[in-house]
Amino acid sequence: MEEYEDKYTKDGTTDLRGNPSLKKNTGRWRACPYILANECCERLAYYGMSTNLVNFMKEFLNQGNTSAANNVTNWSGTCYITPLLGAFIADAYLGRYKTIASFMMIYIMGLTLLTMTSSIKGLKPTCHNGACDPTSAQSAVVFVALYLIALGTGGIKPCVSSFGADQFDESDENENKSKSSFFNWFYFSINIGALIASSVLVWIQTNVGWGWGFGIPAVVMAVAVVSFFVGTPLYRHQKPGGSPLTRIAQVVVAASRKCNVKVPNDKALLFEVSDKESAIEGSRKLEHTEQLKFFDKATVETQTDKINDQLSPWRLCTVTQVEELKSVVRLLPIWASGIIFATVYGQMSTMFVLQGDTLDPRMGPHFEIPAASLSIFDTLSVIFWVPVYDCIIVPLVRRFTGRERGFTQLTRMGIGLVISIFAMLAAGLLEVFRLRVIARHNLYDSKDFLPMSIFWQVPQYFIVGAAEIFTFVGQLEFFYDQAPDAMRSMCSALSLTTVALGNYLSTLLVTIVTDITTKNGKPGWIPDNLNRGHLDYFYWLLAILSFVNFLVYLLIAKWYTYKKTI
Numbered sequence: 120m121e122e123y124e125d126k127y128t129k130d131g132t133t134d135l136r137g138n139p140s141l142k143k144n145t146g147r148w149r150a151c152p153y154i155l156a157n158e159c160c161e162r163l164a165y166y167g168m169s170t171n172l173v174n175f176m177k178e179f180l181n182q183g184n185t186s187a188a189n190n191v192t193n194w195s196g197t198c199y200i201t202p203l204l205g206a207f208i209a210d211a212y213l214g215r216y217k218t219i220a221s222f223m224m225i226y227i228m229g230l231t232l233l234t235m236t237s238s239i240k241g242l243k244p245t246c247h248n249g250a251c252d253p254t255s256a257q258s259a260v261v262f263v264a265l266y267l268i269a270l271g272t273g274g275i276k277p278c279v280s281s282f283g284a285d286q287f288d289e290s291d292e293n294e295n296k297s298k299s300s301f302f303n304w305f306y307f308s309i310n311i312g313a314l315i316a317s318s319v320l321v322w323i324q325t326n327v328g329w330g331w332g333f334g335i336p337a338v339v340m341a342v343a344v345v346s347f348f349v350g351t352p353l354y355r356h357q358k359p360g361g362s363p364l365t366r367i368a369q370v371v372v373a374a375s376r377k378c379n380v381k382v383p384n385d386k387a388l389l390f391e392v393s394d395k396e397s398a399i400e401g402s403r404k405l406e407h408t409e410q411l412k413f414f415d416k417a418t419v420e421t422q423t424d425k426i427n428d429q430l431s432p433w434r435l436c437t438v439t440q441v442e443e444l445k446s447v448v449r450l451l452p453i454w455a456s457g458i459i460f461a462t463v464y465g466q467m468s469t470m471f472v473l474q475g476d477t478l479d480p481r482m483g484p485h486f487e488i489p490a491a492s493l494s495i496f497d498t499l500s501v502i503f504w505v506p507v508y509d510c511i512i513v514p515l516v517r518r519f520t521g522r523e524r525g526f527t528q529l530t531r532m533g534i535g536l537v538i539s540i541f542a543m544l545a546a547g548l549l550e551v552f553r554l555r556v557i558a559r560h561n562l563y564d565s566k567d568f569l570p571m572s573i574f575w576q577v578p579q580y581f582i583v584g585a586a587e588i589f590t591f592v593g594q595l596e597f598f599y600d601q602a603p604d605a606m607r608s609m610c611s612a613l614s615l616t617t618v619a620l621g622n623y624l625s626t627l628l629v630t631i632v633t634d635i636t637t638k639n640g641k642p643g644w645i646p647d648n649l650n651r652g653h654l655d656y657f658y659w660l661l662a663i664l665s666f667v668n669f670l671v672y673l674l675i676a677k678w679y680t681y682k683k684t685i
Contacts, residue, residue, distance in 0.1 A: 129290035132355035135216070146286035146355040147294060151301065153350025154283045155308040160343030161223075161275055163312030164230060164336035167320040168268070169195060170313075171491040173472050175329060179237065179244060180258055181251050184647045185633055188469040192622040192629075194265050195468065199619030201273025206612035208274070211362040215278040215285070215608060216354060222274020223344050229267030230337035236261050238330030277612035280305055284599050284607075285357050299524050302596040303509045306588070310501040317495040325489045360400040360605025363443075369432050370444045373417035376434060382415045389418040391438045398437050402604035405442035406683040410449065414441050443603040446682050447610070450601060452675040453529070454613055456536070459668040460590050461621020462628070463539045463661055466546070467494050467583060469625065470645075470654060471576065474550065477649055478573040488573060496577045500584025508588055528597040529676040535590025536672055540665045542582040547658035549575055554655065563650050601682050632657060 127139040134140055169191070176187035209218035236242045242260055244253035253261075283305055287298040316336075324332030383389070386407045392398045407415075417436040424435040468491075475490030482488055516525035526534070556571050557563060594614045602610030629645060637643035642651040 128288045128355060132285060132288070132357055135351065135354070135356060137358075140355040142288065142291075145353055146288070148297065150286045150350055150353040150355070151283055151304075153346050153353070154279060154286070155305060157219075157343045157347040158279050158283075158305065159308040159312040160339050160346065161226075161272075161279075161312070162309045163316050163320075164226075164340040164343070165198075165268075165272060166313040166316035166494075167336035167339070168230075168233065168265075168333060169198075169468060170317050170494055171321045171324050171332070171472075171489065173469055174476075174489075174491060175324070179246075179251050179329060180253050180261065181244075184473055184649075185629060185645065188473065188629060189626045191469060192465055192626045194262075194269060195465065196619040196622035196626070197266065197269040198272050199276070199615045199617075199622070201269050202277035202612035202615045203273075203609070204270075205274030206277040206608035206610075207362075207364070209278050209608040210359060210606055211364075212359055214356055214359045215282040216351075216356055218274045218608075219278050219282065219347065222271050223340070223347070224271075226268060226271025226275065227337065227340050227344070229264050229269075229271055230333065230340055232267065233261065233264035234330060234333040234337050236264060237328070237333055276615055277608045280595050281599055281607045281611045282354075286355050296523060299596060300509055302592055302599075303505050303588075306592045306595065307502060307505040310498045310505075314495060314498040314502065317492050317498055321489050321492040325491075357604070357607070358400050360402055363603075363606045363609055366399070366436075366440055367444050367447070370414055370417045370436050370441050372433050373436050374414045374441075377416040377419060377421065378413075380416050380419050380421065382412060382419055386438075389415065389438050390420050390435055391418075399439060399443070399603075399605050402439065402443075403684045405439045405446070405603065407438050408442060408445060408680055408683075410680055411445045414444055417441055439603075442682070443606065446601060446603050447606065447613075449679060450598065450610060450613065453532075453597070453672075453679065454617060456668060456672040456675055457532075457590065457594060457614070457617035458620045458624060459661075459664050460536055460539050460586070461618040462624045463543055463621075463665060464583060464587070464591075464618070465622045465625045466543075466658075466661070467497055467580065470657065471546065471579065473649060474546070474553070474654060475573050475576055477553070477569055478571050478575065479568040480573045481568075490573060493573060493576050493580055496580035497584040497587075500581040501587055504585055504588040505592075528593050528600065529679060531593035532590050532597065533669070533672055533676060535586045535588070535593060536665065536669045538582060538586035538589065540662055540669070542579050542586060543658050543662035543665060545579040545582055546576075547655045547662065549579065550655035550658060554650075554653075557650050564648070565650065569650075603682075628657075628660070632660070
């Protein structure tokens with residue numbers, strides 16, 4: 120028996136045929152290069168489109184600042200909502216591997232169509248002297264392509280990080296230590312792709328053309344597909360556990376039916392299967408917790424629990440099933456606290472770019488750096504901080520805390536929330552100085568670049584990157600670790616929706632601010648001519664919201680109870 124346990128993984132993972140995974144030949148770091156390469160290429164393709172998309176909307180679709188920024192944030196938000204669909208399919212029916220493989224094909228279709236809209240006559244708008252006049256049909260095709268991409272990324276985003284973490288057996292102490300490092304290097308691979316996108320691809324889009332600028336990401340995505348499939352023999356797979364939404368609904372219904380039933384003081388009397396594994400496919404048993412006691416009523420056995428001599432899952436649920444729901448409910452406040460952070464993060468593809476468009480982009484006499492390429496410094500910040508965090512900060516903090524991961528996951532995310540406040544302060548201060556330069560030289564209506572280098576934006580990008588290492592990577596690890604085994608894709612998708620809601624909140628804030636501040640003939644905070652606006656006020660608003668959000672987060676983190684498996 121011991122030989123069997125040493126030979127196979129103990130966390131329920133299987134090979135592609137459903138057989139127990141051999142520890143020697145599968146998983147661990149040997150399987151990760153293919154997953155990380157896939158993610159690097161997919162993110163290169165994604166950021167190759169999204170980084171400069173606001174300028175594409177302005178130049179190619181002839182949209183104003185507010186419309187372009189809102190269209191980008193709405194699309195970007197959708198890219199982080201569709202993972203809920205992909206995650207549900209993965210956890211309930213297909214598993215992560217098949218879901219990733221299927222949705223990558225949709226992704227490539229969208230990229231191909233987007234490339235065609237910027238390179239094929241008839242789909243491409245007519246442009247004269249730099250001004251384009253797209254028809255309604257041409258604009259519609261662009262949005263169809265973009266939202267096909269949003270659908271495709273929905274099956275990839277929530278599954279790739281979880282699929283990579285699945286390659287490490289949690290019951291093996293050495294493999295479990297590697298899992299935390301995996302999330303750091305997973306985010307590192309994302310930013311290697313983003314680095315190439317924000318430098319090379321943005322330059323190509325600006326100086327060569329949008330056809331090449333979108334065509335290259337399509338080819339790179341094809342490389343991502345090949346990389347993913349090459350690693351197939353090495354992968355470990357978690358079995359899909361059936362619909363998590365159905366299991367959650369069963370607990371709610373069963374507890375509601377027994378609202379008058381008293382929960383016994385002896386928790387050993389609560390219903391649970393006697394087998395070693397839980398009743399949920401691919402899931403370990405969870406220990407009972409004292410929070411959210413109302414749902415415990417679903418585990419109390421009564422005479423009405425049977426229908427035709429069989430226990431009804433809509434009348435009686437196991438402790439593990441109830442704890443699965445409790446785990447998700449406990450995650451929700453932590454999830455909500457990430458929305459403001461995501462709003463700050465979203466400014467890099469909208470307001471930071473529009474701010475940079477007014478500054479001097481020249482590097483020497485013959486080279487100009489596009490404003491959208493400044494996000495390269497966010498990427499460089501992440502690439503710098505990942506090894507520093509993993510190799511220096513964690514070992515150093517471990518000496519003081521005694522924890523294997525250094526900080527707790529909640530502490531790590533909280534540090535990122537604080538750092539994000541300083542990113543908005545840096546952006547606001549730069550805008551104050553920018554407006555002073557405009558006033559000093561009377562450049563309110565100038566269409567030329569201001570006598571102020573675009574590289575003054577570097578600090579705000581670099582600070583956002585530092586915040587990402589703590590908050591976004593912490594979220595990836597936290598939502599995977601604290602999710603029930605059979606709901607890990609869903610909970611990873613849940614963490615991604617903070618980015619979606621952050622983008623939608625940014626759209627809402629821009630709309631409200633524009634409506635309120637443009638009354639009585641005033642240009643408002645964010646007019647098409649930013650030289651007459653007050654973008655600094657918008658940054659101060661985000662800094663205040665971020666500070667309040669951090670205070671609320673402290674209360675939420677103090678209340679949180681970590682899950683425990685049996």
